[in-house]
Amino acid sequence: MATRRRITITQVAHAAGVSTQTVSRVINDRPDVAPDTRLRVQRVISQLGYRPSAIARTLIHQRSHTLGVVATGLDYYGPSHTLVGIEKQTRALGYSLLLDLLHHPETEDVERIINRLLSLHVDGIIWAVPEIGNNRAWLQGKNLHLLVPIIFLSMEPRPGLVVVSIDNRRGGRLATEHLIAHGYRHIGIITGPLDWWESRQRRLGWREALEAAGLPAAENQVVEGNWSAASGEQGIRRLLAQFPQMDAIFASNDQMALGVLQTIHNIRSRFPEDLGVVGFDNIPESAYFWPALTTVEQPLIKLGCIAVEKLSQMIDADFQLGAEIHHDSVYLQPELVVRDSSLFHWSKASPISMKT
């Protein structure tokens, strides 16, 4: 075993009968090498299968061309989709990606993770963990900037931090305004867990839309879910009890909306003639719910891309490779996707949903 040996520049130099500097010049495409020398070296390189060590280069250049991403909840559509965007742009900009998943995003020991990332010389960090409860407390007193450029996803803007978020509040407003525009007047909400910043933002949007329309937005119209379809089911049952005049519901994600739809089918006492339903996320499945779900689409891939893009600019500025840029936080706008679930009498509809 372990006949596995890394070919080094020294071996290449030796085999080609030149110094390591010359090999280095060839690798890095420097012009100051005699054409035949270059050719000879190149031949030896491909013959030996020489691969320059990025690790050694990191040590010299004090730059690893590696980014660290800290994420969580990859079993949900939002986080995994965001990660795809992050990875894509990371690669496009020539970086490698170190992945860290939190299993307890509210409580996990953040210190240890950052330390590991720093010991690996990452050039920057993407903090893709949702803001939950007090899980930003570790930011207090820390002077992160002095350690490494870092960009945050989906959290409340804070002075001194660069944050890229979806405008969840706007999303909640879009969903609710749509329902109002279609004649619904008694609109309940199943929120996400309310210690999530994003959940509160969506609820805020819901409330603003109702108030702007002069409609009630009372406590009995609100139920808290936990993003799961099961909590959507519990939510709708509770709402039916405490808000019987309800004629529409904004579920804060598509899974919970799905739970609502199934429950309506199962109960089939009062509806389903006239309960409007809007979700949030536009997961690929939602177009095939029964009825097809009206929902709010978030530009998640774009979110990941822009985060990496900005982080890269911060890094470059740090290395003085680019102009000094002012780094503002950014909000990306979600979009409403209208389908059958928010149109009156969808349950009777059949031509509406027919595809060819």
Add this chain to the structure above:
Amino acid sequence: MATRRRITITQVAHAAGVSTQTVSRVINDRPDVAPDTRLRVQRVISQLGYRPSAIARTLIHQRSHTLGVVATGLDYYGPSHTLVGIEKQTRALGYSLLLDLLHHPETEDVERIINRLLSLHVDGIIWAVPEIGNNRAWLQGKNLHLLVPIIFLSMEPRPGLVVVSIDNRRGGRLATEHLIAHGYRHIGIITGPLDWWESRQRRLGWREALEAAGLPAAENQVVEGNWSAASGEQGIRRLLAQFPQMDAIFASNDQMALGVLQTIHNIRSRFPEDLGVVGFDNIPESAYFWPALTTVEQPLIKLGCIAVEKLSQMIDADFQLGAEIHHDSVYLQPELVVRDSSLFHWSKASPISMKT
């Protein structure tokens, strides 16, 4: 800018008035350090916020404690769930994870990716890309073993390679046997893309079950999908036309099953009284489809964990840290999850699906 400076061992040594060796001994918990020296050094370390460079250590030890994972399709449940398992076990074993996503898993230039991973000194690679068409051709002629330990997920076993897979064939059989046991006799299938090895395995299981029961498994019972709900819809429509006596259907994943369910609702000409439906994957949503979907659950987290576990053993053997182990390929067994969609007359059911 760039007042950001990494604290080095030299600075710590200087500040503590000792040599770098002594600092090194303290960091690595060596016993041969005078108690007061140790204390003094430790204090300087935490005061300065010194973080030993994993990069420098990699160079010396010829071991990075980093694994590379090459994956794809993270927007689907299977791949992202598998990644969660991989990351979890990677962390548990003290490794870091370098993530590479392929955007064109059938054609992408694999050489470049492996080269990058090798230049980053990964200790091992997890190849979590499904086997599609000829996308294992690059294995030919390569002596990967000589480069780095590598483990493959979900592909046809090949001599000399270590592979960990879900037993998709068994899964297809489970699904079909279940339908047969519940009285269905004319069972169609919507397969995944047939250039996927996993799709073919699931179809094989379907066929075996039918043949074992003396039931027909003819070409007109088979339609090829592409994993999307939309292709499920197209699939069921085609099947209805070419296999009109069909009374049940095995959709090779839950998304396609969802497309089937919605289409049945939309058409509502012949059924839905009596079409049994079974999916594959057990995505969290499937319990809330209408009707709740019977499906086949794959132990994906476990798949990821076991892959990393085995890879780690291969690495240790390579470094002669452990005994020489014989590395067999492994099949993990999926399990059937029975819900309403495969029980007669589910569409009339309501008490069945009632939850409290």
Add this chain to the structure above:
DNA sequence: CTGAAAGCGCTTACAG
């Protein structure tokens, strides 16, 4: 118990 020397794989001045 402690430290001067050499080296991991590479690159950056510097000298010729």
Add this chain to the structure above:
DNA sequence: CTGAAAGCGCTTACAG
């Protein structure tokens, strides 16, 4: 156009 020397941050023998 080319190479000997020094160094990135750390550790491993080796000597005391």
